[in-house]
Amino acid sequence: MSARVLMIQGCTSDAGKSALVTALCRWLKRRGVKVAPFKPQNMALNSAVTANGGEIGRAQAVQAQACGLAPHSDMNPVLLKPNSDTGCQVILQGRAVTNMEAAAYHDYKQVAKAAVLDSFARLSGQYDVLIVEGAGSPAEINLRAGDIANMGFAEAVDCPVILIADIDRGGVFAHIVGTLALLSESERTRVKGFVINRFRGDLGLLQDGLDWLERETGKPVLGVLPYLHGLHLEAEDALPAVAAMAGGTPALQRRFRILVPVLPRISNHTDFDALRLHPGVDFRFIGLDEAPPPADLIVLPGSKSVRADLDALRERGWAAHLNKHLRYGGKLLGICGGFQMLGRAIHDPLGIEGAPGSSAGLGWLDMETTLAADKQLRNVTGRLAFDDALISGYEIHAGVSTGAALQRPLAWLNGSPDGALAADGQVAGTYLHGLFDTPAAADALLAWAGLWESRAPDIHALHEAAIDRLADAVENHLDTSTLLHLLS
Numbered sequence: 001m002s003a004r005v006l007m008i009q010g011c012t013s014d015a016g017k018s019a020l021v022t023a024l025c026r027w028l029k030r031r032g033v034k035v036a037p038f039k040p041q042n043m044a045l046n047s048a049v050t051a052n053g054g055e056i057g058r059a060q061a062v063q064a065q066a067c068g069l070a071p072h073s074d075m076n077p078v079l080l081k082p083n084s085d086t087g088c089q090v091i092l093q094g095r096a097v098t099n100m101e102a103a104a105y106h107d108y109k110q111v112a113k114a115a116v117l118d119s120f121a122r123l124s125g126q127y128d129v130l131i132v133e134g135a136g137s138p139a140e141i142n143l144r145a146g147d148i149a150n151m152g153f154a155e156a157v158d159c160p161v162i163l164i165a166d167i168d169r170g171g172v173f174a175h176i177v178g179t180l181a182l183l184s185e186s187e188r189t190r191v192k193g194f195v196i197n198r199f200r201g202d203l204g205l206l207q208d209g210l211d212w213l214e215r216e217t218g219k220p221v222l223g224v225l226p227y228l229h230g231l232h233l234e235a236e237d238a239l240p241a242v243a244a245m246a247g248g249t250p251a252l253q254r255r256f257r258i259l260v261p262v263l264p265r266i267s268n269h270t271d272f273d274a275l276r277l278h279p280g281v282d283f284r285f286i287g288l289d290e291a292p293p294p295a296d297l298i299v300l301p302g303s304k305s306v307r308a309d310l311d312a313l314r315e316r317g318w319a320a321h322l323n324k325h326l327r328y329g330g331k332l333l334g335i336c337g338g339f340q341m342l343g344r345a346i347h348d349p350l351g352i353e354g355a356p357g358s359s360a361g362l363g364w365l366d367m368e369t370t371l372a373a374d375k376q377l378r379n380v381t382g383r384l385a386f387d388d389a390l391i392s393g394y395e396i397h398a399g400v401s402t403g404a405a406l407q408r409p410l411a412w413l414n415g416s417p418d419g420a421l422a423a424d425g426q427v428a429g430t431y432l433h434g435l436f437d438t439p440a441a442a443d444a445l446l447a448w449a450g451l452w453e454s455r456a457p458d459i460h461a462l463h464e465a466a467i468d469r470l471a472d473a474v475e476n477h478l479d480t481s482t483l484l485h486l487l488s
Helices: 017-030 058-067 102-124 151-157 172-181 185-190 203-217 269-276 306-315 318-327 337-341 439-449 459-477 480-486
Strands: 004-010 035-038 041-043 047-049 055-057 078-082 087-092 095-101 129-133 161-166 191-199 221-226 256-262 281-287 297-300 331-335 345-348 357-360 368-384 390-402 411-413 416-418 427-430
Touching: 004 017, 004 151, 017 035, 017 058, 017 129, 017 161, 017 191, 017 459, 035 058, 035 102, 047 058, 047 368, 047 390, 055 058, 055 078, 058 129, 058 459, 078 102, 087 102, 095 102, 102 129, 102 151, 151 185, 161 172, 172 191, 172 203, 185 191, 191 203, 191 480, 203 221, 221 459, 256 269, 256 439, 269 281, 269 439, 297 337, 306 318, 306 337, 306 345, 306 357, 318 331, 331 337, 331 439, 337 390, 337 427, 368 439, 390 411, 390 439, 459 480
Parallel strands: 004 129, 004 161, 035 129, 041 078, 161 191, 191 221, 256 281, 256 297, 297 331, 331 427, 345 368
Antiparallel strands: 047 055, 078 087, 087 095, 345 357, 368 390, 368 411, 411 416
16 A cells, blocks of 8 residues: 655745644544654654654644544654754654764765655555645755755655745745745646635735736645634744733733743743643743743753753853742742753763763752763653642653652652652752643642642643644635545
């Protein structure tokens, strides 16, 4: 069996590729189609642990959810996790294989391409349809040589392409026509139509432009998707642009404040989606150069480059601010890399995340962390140690922590202790990502931090509702007969 394939490419980053793939996956699943997502190459610091113990981009895990599947490493065979402005960790078929500078990766693409085609062939033999997501834009001509993320992949497997463009950012017709102009003749032929995303207003006022676009390009507009307000879906990488209006309550009317400093290499910030949507929480991402306001709880997030991000915190005065926060009775929580920062030292003898060496930690927990070559990847369930509330999530980390602080764990996961809770109860840390996604655990953690009447949202139910809204938009606003023809 060989799956039918449709690829979604975008005129720009954040044009809506991930959302459209998610929407098409759920729409096809509703029709009884055995469908799976595929993204040849992804660059993101938000990742997920797969059922087979690998690591993929978080967006592909959401797309697997839309298909009713457990995520698998074949769904995103190449994941690039930036650890500097010019370098990244390369993850092939779920496993970290090396750190590499951008110029070196250009020569490595043949190895990556082999992994991509191997995973694609395996999935193609298991499903009726694969919905493929491109990366960035196919018109990035400086990246065309050896491309495996966009048209290079589409040409290799001979699949049709739909081009999506975001009208909300302006210039949508220029984006589409300009993208086509920068493609080769065979690539232009491969584009079977366009989807315009995030439209607000009267569609009748757009019709003249749509007619012109079809005349100019000779290709159909397959539909115009509306701007879906209040859509709560995990982000592939970018931080949320605006604060969420949880339960319709403006942030200024929420008395309990939580701050998360935006580290240069912040990872898995989807950990905080449930807090952003909490009706009783004034949640804020704070840039390191901003003056942080008073808060009840500060959370140090995950990091792809823990020692470098710890240096950035210190250079911008955050160590002094955190000291002041604790003196005034605030609570401090670290997640993954943020947890490692709370200890006495972080050692990287192998240069896993940068130059080999050691860094002094913030010193609030009696422990040290050593980065190891083998990354720990697992999905876990358990209970909070101080409350017994059920908790679940996933671990993605290279660090191994040891020390007396770990004798007071924050949680028990898969029967083993995790994290630490300081004797004075003010400072805590954990390796668990997604710890606020279980409402009972979120309520207990917020009670620890001082919010006693917590009503944490069910983030899984919100994500399911968002995926269904996206599928409804496909059904109501796109040319579904043409979509089915492309897949026939």
